[in-house]
Amino acid sequence: MTRLSVNVNKIATLRNSRGGNNPDLLKVARDCEAFGAQGITVHPRPDERHIRYADVYALKDIVTTEFNIEGNCQEQKFVDLVLNIKPHQVTLVPDALGQLTSNHGWDTIANKVYLTETVKKFKDQGIRVSLFVDPQTEMVEAAAETGTDRIELYTEGYATKYTEGKEASIADYVKAAQTAQKVNLGLNAGHDLDLNNLAYFAENIPGLLEVSIGHALISDALYFGLETTIQMYLARLSGIKTAEEIPAEGEV
Template sequence: MKTRLSVNVNKIALIRNARGSNYPDLIKVSKDIEAYGAEGITVHPRPDERHITYADIPALKAIATTEFNIEGNPRTQKFMDLVLANAPDQCTLVPDAQNALTSDSGWDTITHEAFLTETIGALKEKGIRVSIFCDPIEKFIEGAKKVGADRIEFYTGPYAENYHKDRAAAIQPYVNGAKIANELGIGINAGHDLNLDNLRYFQENIPNLLEVSIGHALVVDSLYYGLQNTVQMYLECLTVKD
């Protein structure tokens, strides 16, 4: 089974916003990323709209020809209204604090069981597949299944941080978590700090990994390799070797 690559275009929007113009053109770049072979576009609009703006969402939804994935914190009603109005293929729920620099943990699916059950139900009524950010901890994966999530997205920050110290130890919690998820019949996505160094090893060791969402590292690599070539390099990392 091939793992899909969804490219997070937040950093493209951040560069655009730095000059207060439409350069680079987020819509054109997103179209190009799909043309270069990516199988999804991910965005994570934040309350301060420091990169992706709320106005970007319908424009991206209109041009996406692969999978459109919106990430964000559903505790913000404005975010929920945005997602429900634009009905992406997938919504990934992330428990970020409002002023978070970047995502840094998964959901406590036990403490927030009632909230997540209600939120996921509302999204699925609109035909939106729901994934929730999750640490590789058995009780939280079981909780994700209980609240009705279609998938979990493993928060891979700790894996990336420890990869060069001891990659076998770094990935072991995710191997254990994937085993539980597969037994429960819940899909597996992954994202955060995955890059050209650590991506292949992760993909090779996580059975039934459906999708990875990568933005920051891919955009940084494109400064050296070019965007088209970089997308191809990430796709190559996800290609199953005989």
């Protein structure tokens, strides 16, 4: 089954809005794991507006599943952080300074030399590397030439078009995933995946190893509770209906 990694950035955002330690980021991470999540993701940014660099060090000591750190490897502070922490996986994202949220993948053709050197730097320390890419076959092929272990497909385009037509929205992602298999790349995905569109994506993307979900999952937890929400996301990935989705006797 595709693994679920919970991005806890939004928990840090809520904590930071009032100061103090409520909600407790470390407790939430532990609870996510206890409730079935197979990984924890963080995406520290230079201004530390959500995840702080100190949080990443603290999480290293308590995360027992897979620890994934996302970020902009063009920031030396981020590179130093990852090399010190040595997480299971680093996901390299081409963010600009002060960017609100990630909104595009790497141009792996134009940046192939730089990415090859950077990927090697992390892999030499035993860290699995994933490159954030758009669903374009040429970008996937060039990503493989950098030596990266995996790619993470940027899924906002799929999520935006999903309600207009599922088949059309996923077509480019299927092609990208098939290309990843041909060039022996592991495949992750993330950005705007949610309870409405996740199951279809997981069912139709070959070789999908992991999804990283934060904003939608934490938002859903406000209604359903964190434990129930994680179980619902895991169910979407496994194709199993949860109790909330099974009609009561006599209902259509």
